[in-house]
Structure formats: structure tokens, C-alpha cells
Amino acid sequence: MKTKICGITTFTDAMNAIDAGADALGFVFYEESPRYISPSDAQKIISKLPPFVEKVGLFVNVDAQVINSYMQESGCTLAQIHFEADEALYEQLFVPHIKVIRAKSAEDILNYSDEYRLVDAYCEDYGGAGKRLNIEWFDGVDCSKIILAGGLDASNVVALKKYGFYGVDVSSGVEISHGNKDAKKVREFIDNAH
Numbered sequence: 001m002k003t004k005i006c007g008i009t010t011f012t013d014a015m016n017a018i019d020a021g022a023d024a025l026g027f028v029f030y031e032e033s034p035r036y037i038s039p040s041d042a043q044k045i046i047s048k049l050p051p052f053v054e055k056v057g058l059f060v061n062v063d064a065q066v067i068n069s070y071m072q073e074s075g076c077t078l079a080q081i082h083f084e085a086d087e088a089l090y091e092q093l094f095v096p097h098i099k100v101i102r103a104k105s106a107e108d109i110l111n112y113s114d115e116y117r118l119v120d121a122y123c124e125d126y127g128g129a130g131k132r133l134n135i136e137w138f139d140g141v142d143c144s145k146i147i148l149a150g151g152l153d154a155s156n157v158v159a160l161k162k163y164g165f166y167g168v169d170v171s172s173g174v175e176i177s178h179g180n181k182d183a184k185k186v187r188e189f190i191d192n193a194h
Helices: 011-019 039-046 064-074 087-092 106-110 158-163 183-193
Strands: 002-005 024-028 054-059 078-081 097-103 117-121 146-149 167-170 175-177
Touching: 002 183, 011 024, 011 039, 011 183, 024 039, 039 054, 039 064, 054 064, 064 078, 064 087, 097 106, 158 183
Parallel strands: 002 024, 002 167, 024 054, 054 078, 078 097, 097 117, 117 146, 146 167
Antiparallel strands: none
């Protein structure tokens, strides 16, 4: 499974994740998040990163112009759209993007089944808030285009291998505090996912 470490706020955390084998890093451009980072601060980190690592910008309730602008300024390579946007927004994006399904029921995980998508637990706030999805929802489902998020950590990621998810996304499960990653937990998570 591919691994994404989300909520990166420092260069040290970014490099620890890359050194541990992360395929992608997430930068949260949602000001109400405790893991928020400005596009200019993200750019300072991204400009020093080695090649071949996906840099994902996370967006909530903004228009296409803001997404395009922040992506360009920060140097992120993929936009993660964390809200229910209409088709018009996606048509206006100049950047590669992935939709997030905030799943309330088993049926929700089948939305956009022809696309790669990120599936997270629904909660009032954006981001899964460390809340886990009912893993049984994925029994018998083709998970090859699903990136699973929500309540993951090194101890429970191992059990996901049998589902064949494309990838997993973690934030709070590898933190010391909001936005500060624990290098040991990051490495353990990635080792167990692989």
C-alpha cells in the first residue's frame, strides 16, 4: 500500500516521513485546522524536498481560483478536495486532484468508484478527527482505487492489507501533538503498511 503522512508542518517531519518511505506528504490549507500551514510556509519545506515524492495540498470550502493559486504558490503536486464540490469546480482546476468521500454509510464508499479517491470517516469538522470507519464496509468491495484515512495507526494498519487498498493516509495516528510527528510512529506505520 502507498502511504501518505498528512498534516506536515516542518521540514524535519517531512524528511523523517520521506526517509521512512512515505510516498506522499499532506499540507493542510484549511485555516481552522490545528495542522494548518500557509502556502508560503509549505513552499519553504517543499522547495528543499527530494524528487519523486507527491506533495498534496488539502482544501476545504474554497473556490477553484484559491486552489489553483495555493497549489502554484506552495509547489504542491496534487489537490485533495475535502468537501462536496460541484463539477464546475473540478473543471476549473489546472492541477491534478483527488476527491474525498466523507463516508456516513457503506453505500458512500462506492461514490466515484471509477476514480482514485480518498475515503475518510464523516464528522462535522473536516478531516476524520482520528475517527475510524467500519472496516467491514469494505468486505467484497474493489478497494484498488481507494486511499483509506481515519483513525489509522501502526497497530491497525496491518489488518488492512487483505483489502487491497491503493493506499493509506495518516495524521493524528503518528503525532506527538497536532502537527508534530513522532518519527518512530511514522516509521512503524509505514513499515507495517508495506
